Amino acid sequence: MKKALLAALVELAPVCAETIVIQNATVMTVAKGTFKGSIVVKDGKIAEVGEKVMVPQGATLIDAANQYVIPGIIDCHSHIAIDGGINESSISVSSMADVRDVLNPEDIAIYRALAGGVTTANILHGSANAIGGCTLPIKMRWGKDAEGLIFEGAMPGIKFALGENPKRAGNPPGGRGGAGTTVAPRYPATRMGIEDTIRQAFDEAKAYKQEWDAYNARVAQGEHPLPPRKDLKLEPLKEVLEGKRYVHAHCYRADEILMLIRVADDYGFKIRTFQHVLEGYKVAREIAAHGAGASTFSDWWSYKVEAFDAIPYNAALMTRKGVLVSLNSDDAELMRHLNSEAGKAMKYGGMSETEALAMVTLNPAKQLGLDNRVGSIEPGKDADLVIYDKFPLSGYAKVQKVLIDGTVYFDRDKEVSGRPAKQAAKQKLIDKEKQQQRPAPARRPTGQGGRAS
Amino acid sequence: MKIFALLAGFAIVSFAASGEAILIRNADVYPVTAAPMKGVSVLIQAGKIADIGAKIVPPKGVRVVEAKGLRVYPGMLDSGTELGLSEIGAVRETVDTGELGEFMPQLRALVAVNPESEHFPVVRVNGITSVMTFPSSGGGGRFGGGERQVIAGQAALIHTDGWTWEDMEINRSAALHLIFPTIAGRGGRGGGGPVPENVAEMFGVAGAGGYTVARRAYEQQISSLNDFFDDARKYQKARAANAPGFRRDLKFEAMIPVLERKVPVAISAARASTIHDALAFAEKQNIKVVILQPRELGKVAAELKARDIPIVFGRVLALPETEDSPYDEAFTLPAEAYKAGLKFAFGTFNNEFVRDLPYQAATAVAFGLPYDEALKAVTINPAEIWGASGQIGSVEKGKVADLVVTDGDPLEIQTQVKHLYIKGTEVTLANKQTRLFEKYMGRQ
Numbered sequence: 054m055k056k057a058l059l060a061a062l063v064e065l066a067p068v069c070a071e072t073i074v075i076q077n078a079t080v081m082t083v084a085k086g087t088f089k090g091s092i093v094v095k096d097g098k099i100a101e102v103g104e105k106v107m108v109p110q111g112a113t114l115i116d117a118a119n120q121y122v123i124p125g126i127i128d129c130h131s132h133i134a135i136d137g138g139i140n141e142s143s144i145s146v147s148s149m150a151d152v153r154d155v156l157n158p159e160d161i162a163i164y165r166a167l168a169g170g171v172t173t174a175n176i177l178h179g180s181a182n183a184i185g186g187c188t189l190p191i192k193m194r195w196g197k198d199a200e201g202l203i204f205e206g207a208m209p210g211i212k213f214a215l216g217e218n219p220k221r222a223g224n225p226p227g228g229r230g231g232a233g234t235t236v237a238p239r240y241p242a243t244r245m246g247i248e249d250t251i252r253q254a255f256d257e258a259k260a261y262k263q264e265w266d267a268y269n270a271r272v273a274q275g276e277h278p279l280p281p282r283k284d285l286k287l288e289p290l291k292e293v294l295e296g297k298r299y300v301h302a303h304c305y306r307a308d309e310i311l312m313l314i315r316v317a318d319d320y321g322f323k324i325r326t327f328q329h330v331l332e333g334y335k336v337a338r339e340i341a342a343h344g345a346g347a348s349t350f351s352d353w354w355s356y357k358v359e360a361f362d363a364i365p366y367n368a369a370l371m372t373r374k375g376v377l378v379s380l381n382s383d384d385a386e387l388m389r390h391l392n393s394e395a396g397k398a399m400k401y402g403g404m405s406e407t408e409a410l411a412m413v414t415l416n417p418a419k420q421l422g423l424d425n426r427v428g429s430i431e432p433g434k435d436a437d438l439v440i441y442d443k444f445p446l447s448g449y450a451k452v453q454k455v456l457i458d459g460t461v462y463f464d465r466d467k468e469v470s471g472r473p474a475k476q477a478a479k480q481k482l483i484d485k486e487k488q489q490q491r492p493a494p495a496r497r498p499t500g501q502g503g504r505a506s
Numbered sequence: 507m508k509i510f511a512l513l514a515g516f517a518i519v520s521f522a523a524s525g526e527a528i529l530i531r532n533a534d535v536y537p538v539t540a541a542p543m544k545g546v547s548v549l550i551q552a553g554k555i556a557d558i559g560a561k562i563v564p565p566k567g568v569r570v571v572e573a574k575g576l577r578v579y580p581g582m583l584d585s586g587t588e589l590g591l592s593e594i595g596a597v598r599e600t601v602d603t604g605e606l607g608e609f610m611p612q613l614r615a616l617v618a619v620n621p622e623s624e625h626f627p628v629v630r631v632n633g634i635t636s637v638m639t640f641p642s643s644g645g646g647g648r649f650g651g652g653e654r655q656v657i658a659g660q661a662a663l664i665h666t667d668g669w670t671w672e673d674m675e676i677n678r679s680a681a682l683h684l685i686f687p688t689i690a691g692r693g694g695r696g697g698g699g700p701v702p703e704n705v706a707e708m709f710g711v712a713g714a715g716g717y718t719v720a721r722r723a724y725e726q727q728i729s730s731l732n733d734f735f736d737d738a739r740k741y742q743k744a745r746a747a748n749a750p751g752f753r754r755d756l757k758f759e760a761m762i763p764v765l766e767r768k769v770p771v772a773i774s775a776a777r778a779s780t781i782h783d784a785l786a787f788a789e790k791q792n793i794k795v796v797i798l799q800p801r802e803l804g805k806v807a808a809e810l811k812a813r814d815i816p817i818v819f820g821r822v823l824a825l826p827e828t829e830d831s832p833y834d835e836a837f838t839l840p841a842e843a844y845k846a847g848l849k850f851a852f853g854t855f856n857n858e859f860v861r862d863l864p865y866q867a868a869t870a871v872a873f874g875l876p877y878d879e880a881l882k883a884v885t886i887n888p889a890e891i892w893g894a895s896g897q898i899g900s901v902e903k904g905k906v907a908d909l910v911v912t913d914g915d916p917l918e919i920q921t922q923v924k925h926l927y928i929k930g931t932e933v934t935l936a937n938k939q940t941r942l943f944e945k946y947m948g949r950q
Binding site for chain 1: 593594595596597624625823824825826829830832833834857858861862864865868869871872873917918919920921922939940942943946947949
């Protein structure tokens with residue numbers, strides 16, 4: 054029954070890439086200002102943007118009078134579309150685990166995110182480990198298979214985590230290592246131990262890299278030495294040292310942020326983004342100097358001790374201090390209104406419209422190294438576009454259409470008008486089940502891809 | 507000397523003399539219960555709204571607040587919070603929402619409200635001047651504690667400012683919180699519909715053993731609940747008759763105002779079937795009811811309308827209940843209630859999101875609720891639902907001066923609150939977060 058329903062949903066979604074002209078819209082390009090005009094979409098790319106454009110013959114016209122177009126929203130921190138758990142929490146360094154291997158293209162959270170204007174998301178491993186699993190960005194191509202979701206050519210990443218979560222993961226109160234359990238407590242249990250865990254891992258990774266470098270040097274000289282043994286745990290860390298994999302580090306407190314910057318400095322690698330980074334405003338200078346981006350919440354706070362000094366001005370303050378800032382969701386629900394989350398950066402800290410909108414479009418694109426492809430409305434970029442009925446940074450705005458690679462993946466009119474048919478199809482299945490007198494299937498819990506902060 | 511001056515200045519800004527006369531001059535006033543008035547003044551005296559009009563003769567010594575181009579609204583009321591009871595969700599020591607015990611009507615949220623909670627100044631910044639604060643299940647917030655409550659205690663209606671909880675009180679017993687049982691689950695916070703069988707088995711909840719067993723357990727719970735109310739009624743009679751051997755009982759004492767229909771029972775019930783059963787229970791026990799956090803209405807909308815029962819929506823920005831529900835299921839629910847002619851208010855049911863109450867209302871507007879109805883649902887409607895519309899909920903002569911002065915629509919994100927008055931006193935808009943912002947903006 055679930056399969057059939059999904060198929061019904063899929064049917065509604067993607068219409069093949071064609072030449073499309075979005076007309077009469079207020080176009081918020083993020084990179085080159087806001088104006089009233091048109092966007093020409095051809096072969097999945099933005100072909101032309103301007104107040105007046107040539108309409109190619111046979112183009113499909115979308116009249117967006119009184120509507121707004123923004124670049125597809127990019128969520129730099131999400132756990133949707135992951136099959137099963139998001140944490141390999143049995144060990145403190147789980148770099149051998151990779152989200153790529155467990156992508157679930159049938160997670161309804163993809164469609165819901167799409168309906169909220171999200172076109173790209175950075176799919177992260179959980180935060181149970183000082184060094185977590187490998188990660189990657191996907192596009193919300195609802196209806197495609199797992200391979201089809203993957204943002205082709207994107208730099209892969211790895212999740213690090215500092216503070217309360219990796220401390221607690223192996224050591225819940227009364228849990229692992231508690232009285233009556235046979236499982237030993239998991240190191241580390243303090244912020245001190247988290248630093249040590251990361252240093253130990255990178256000492257190993259450095260030695261491993263040296264082995265490979267020596268081997269490659271000999272091969273280059275025409276020798277035929279035996280290759281070193283491949284180590285799946287150290288391989289991603291070697292890539293980090295080589296600048297071939299981004300580090301996305303879950304963190305809260307200023308002390309741990311500074312710690313990781315110094316560790317990275319010592320080992321000669323860069324932190325690409327600090328995630329959550331709720332006390333980033335306290336060490337904005339150091340984050341900016343390191344060249345790391347910061348991906349934070351708009352106004353979430355107080356759910357745990359390390360979130361108690363969170364301020365809604367974090368994004369604006371870090372921006373003022375020279376940090377590249379994005380706003381993320383970490384949550385399948387919050388993900389659906391990142392546009393209005395960005396609006397909060399205007400309220401708290403006085404960001405301009407463009408600065409605020411960039412926090413959910415161009416800035417995360419830069420943080421993921423994808424700004425040559427997405428993040429703004431410019432000729433040559435992927436035609437990932439969202440049409441809103443009202444000013445998109447307002448709480449009153451509603452997504453009308455979403456395009457990915459020039460294909461309409463979400464259309465609110467079709468979604469709404471398709472509901473009676475979907476309801477009828479569902480009823481038919483229910484009736485059939487009843488006739489066969491089988492017990493009704495159990496309801497699936499929703500909220501997959503929930504936050505793991 | 508310098509420090510003294512600083513402190514003196516702070517005192518004036520934050521805690522201006524109570525009862526001071528203030529004239530908010532030349533504002534656009536949105537009373538909510540009447541049409542907006544452009545370019546009028548509001549006079550605050552002795553904590554009350556003394557006058558509204560274009561030509562107010564200000565009394566001697568009045569403090570004038572120039573408000574040309576600004577708007578005056580009634581302070582907003584969040585109908586579902588744990589404010590004052592819970593500081594940091596993950597730290598049990600800071601959470602006092604959920605006591606042990608199944609039937610605990612004698613527990614009062616009010617006495618556990620910490621006036622110094624950092625949450626109060628934070629939510630005030632967005633114009634929230636009063637809240638319902640609920641005892642609930644889960645003694646340690648999301649992380650443990652008592653979880654078997656059916657009657658969790660008495661919810662209090664409080665102002666978001668005051669020196670003590672007595673100062674903050676509007677009504678110490680604004681509702682009795684009942685978490686209605688559900689089949690194989692609990693109908694409490696976050697909806698909590700029936701638990702799927704496999705999940706139930708995994709966690710050993712009542713669902714293990716299939717629907718029949720779960721149904722029996724549910725009926726048992728409803729029966730215990732009815733027994734408790736019946737016992738309370740017997741107690742009430744015995745008490746009135748001063749029957750021989752009568753002994754005072756705090757639990758049943760707390761039930762008397764409920765049985766007399768003086769205090770409404772706020773029932774958490776998410777699914778339409780649960781709401782239906784809750785209404786049948788209320789009918790049988792002849793009690794006044796408010797439904798909390800419904801996640802679907804459907805056929806029960808008509809039942810609610812017929813019996814004039816108000817509802818309090820939980821977070822509008824919520825995921826659909828099931829995988830195949832429409833993506834905007836929770837966004838459109840308030841509009842559905844409006845079309846059915848129901849009276850409703852909004853609540854956030856999580857301290858982290860109380861300040862976003864107006865944005866929850868705005869989402870409902872985006873998905874079909876008329877704007878004026880959204881504004882009412884955070885002002886006059888909750889005041890009526892919680893029996894306080896004589897005091898708060900609108901800008902009207904004689905009401906308590908809980909006022910918000912903004913530079914625009916209070917439901918819109920970019921709008922800034924410029925002044926805030928609680929019981930006629932101007933309250934500071936500074937908080938822990940603005941202080942940290944200023945401190946670290948200054949870091950070179």
